[in-house]
Amino acid sequence: MVIDKKSNTPLYIQVYENFRDKIEKKELKEGEKLPSIRSLAKKIDVNNITIVNAYKLLEQEGYVYSVKGSGTYVRKSNYDIDMPFVDGGDIELMAGGVIPLSKDSINFASVSPTPEIFPIEEFKQALMEVLDRDKGNAFLYPEINGYKPFRESISHFLQENYNMDVAIDQIQVISGGQQGLDIITKALISQGDCIFVENPTYSGAIAAFQSRGAKIIGIPMLKDGLDLEILHKHIKRYRPKFLYMMTNYQNPTTYSYSPEVKEEVIKLSRRHDFYIIEDDFLTDLNYDENKKEPLKSMDHMDQVIYIKSFSKIFMPGVRIGFMTVPKKLFKDIIKIKHTTDISSSGFLQRAFDLYLRKGYWKEHIENIKKVYTKKYNTMVRELERLKRYGVKLYKPNGGLSLWIKLPKDIDSIELYNECGENDVVIVPGKVFFIDDSIYSNYIRLSFGAVSEEEIKKGIEIIENCIRKRYKEEDNRFIPFV
């Protein structure tokens, strides 16, 4: 280790950087032990306190963890930023710890659609028309809350698709759903505030809420929605600022709320005066006759902040979505949006507006539903085979993922690693749980980015990995019914 005692950089920073680089270059691997404070201090001839501070910093930055009386060890690595590409789905995978995707790997991790189903022609036409119609005005700053005609289209869109009544003054255009979470975090969370989330849930939301020091409480997710008993208990105890939920085809469980649970949750939010953040990115993708509705449709007291993302049902790269804003919060949200990025691209807002006004939407949704229904059915058909190994499968009849429970004996991280070595990428359930020490035996398989052929080939590989373990553990293995 090279330490420059003449440098302006404090010694403990230099020591910190030395270890950080070794860990990032994987010269020091997960679980490896760092030298003891005394021995290292002696070796490079510095004060013990220098090493103590360096190790402290490494721990703060999440590179190491210390075990009382034993020593300091290297943590599992953070996001690997050298991934070939990254999207809202894959980041969860990255957080999980990570084999980079190779070009020809089968990616069951991404919930994002693939370019073939993008309505490029229609959207291109809209883009062109906007340029011809608005000329340079298309590139001025739009209003902070969004280009007004676009907000009109959105209000109409909500009425038509979910019979939802939202005035254009209560619509805030955002640069994708994640920005909605960022803005809400800034508007509602101060250090130490309590908020509720479904457990398991979307890790990108957790990251946003944590960024302002929220105390995050997970409420177990059941097949018909949140566990109301536990919700009741925790509300009294924690007085949450808000509850974050995904009403339909929840991520990762794919469960949808029953009308009864929806009713109850809204009632509670009114009685105990907390907001509900409804993150809706899949409601439109039902593959049976049972069309889902957002919670917001039942909200008559302005309790629900509804965030709509188009990344999974339109095109991720457009980065345009919207949220509904309770009157009480409107002024705050405007200020926060301005401080966050002034406004979302006026050009793309105008194009999206025109796209909606031309009535392309309904047809587009029908098209992608056809494609996804086919993939969904193939997924389910192929996965049925795995039941014989004690694998449990929930059928949401919608959305872009399947949530699978493995027999207790099979650890999802091990399975994830073995699949990875065979160029099949799955998401171990662990990364979605608040308390990641439990629930080691779930996996999420998404079919947004895979073809029919890949589905068949990929699930066969997954099956082999499971069968192997099944054989190995034959004698003590009891498949459960």
Next chain:
Amino acid sequence: MVIDKKSNTPLYIQVYENFRDKIEKKELKEGEKLPSIRSLAKKIDVNNITIVNAYKLLEQEGYVYSVKGSGTYVRKSNYDIDMPFVDGGDIELMAGGVIPLSKDSINFASVSPTPEIFPIEEFKQALMEVLDRDKGNAFLYPEINGYKPFRESISHFLQENYNMDVAIDQIQVISGGQQGLDIITKALISQGDCIFVENPTYSGAIAAFQSRGAKIIGIPMLKDGLDLEILHKHIKRYRPKFLYMMTNYQNPTTYSYSPEVKEEVIKLSRRHDFYIIEDDFLTDLNYDENKKEPLKSMDHMDQVIYIKSFSKIFMPGVRIGFMTVPKKLFKDIIKIKHTTDISSSGFLQRAFDLYLRKGYWKEHIENIKKVYTKKYNTMVRELERLKRYGVKLYKPNGGLSLWIKLPKDIDSIELYNECGENDVVIVPGKVFFIDDSIYSNYIRLSFGAVSEEEIKKGIEIIENCIRKRYKEEDNRFIPFV
């Protein structure tokens, strides 16, 4: 005041909301005194501490300020969101208090360019080519840090325009300069951290830094840069996390840093280990031979985080800019960008990339400089007349604004109001100062959004407003030289 003691909303919140609404509805005006704690507590029959907490919250939220031994007073109002339109320039005006802009008012408040000078044809061509070349891929998620070929173009752009050496791995694409400030705030500021800003400075930056509870120290801005004496003193005292500065044609003073002051600031940041956030949005607009260079060009120790906005020199509605990231911060910034909005629009990144590769940039800058030089000269010529009323004018020979000092006797807010009544919108200097109690006699006149004719007409109106006051106060008025 109506207080509901049965409600779930804590009493002090109810009191807070009562005052907040009165202040926002202007029922309580700037400078008005709030009732004393005791009298109010008695009147609505609550604890003193309830009122104390309510007043504290009002102060935190910027609605009031308290004067020791005297009482609590209403502050000047925050953003008024009922403005017909809003941009990065006008928001400062809004913060100032505010007459809405009418269609035919002459707007010296906006620093944004007008559509006539947007390179629409070339950019449209780039947009088209991207759609034909990349098809649906144009609308996939790009990498979090930005579409790689675009980062290559940026690296080349920096080399060519400012002989700045920045590797593509140290470039983070952002959705406009303001997002750069938001990301840095998240990366570097925790509650109570000290940061330095130029005084006066851009109010949008202050809003971002305050959003995470930074303690903001203003360093006076002199004609050749920061007041080094005071900077030295304050560094020892406050140990800042970073210094926020605009090296060339600073907003609002229009001053540019001398090479000497630049050198010294960089030295200090190295010696005392704080970052420099360089916000560059005008460097390219010099109207004499003296081409300016960013501070970043002199940075060999990775001390400077350089934020480049294209809103004022290209098109505001594109919402694409970039920042350079010190190696130490790279992983953090990536995570924060992802949590903020996943990534900036891949489509616009690809189009901007192509636009740069086709070499349109140089010609574009030459074009807008021609237009702006003409406006700048007209501004200066017309404003020369005002000297006879004791008005002092600084000539930056670049940028998009002029910073004007009125005689002490003329208050900028009064002048701003009177001009407003005559459909001329100026920005009172007050809104740029950290301590808004002083410096009442500066105004900023920007010429981004006004035509030659409007400049002449507008300045005549301003002159009349000043002359009137000059006449009125004839006898006691001594114009200073």
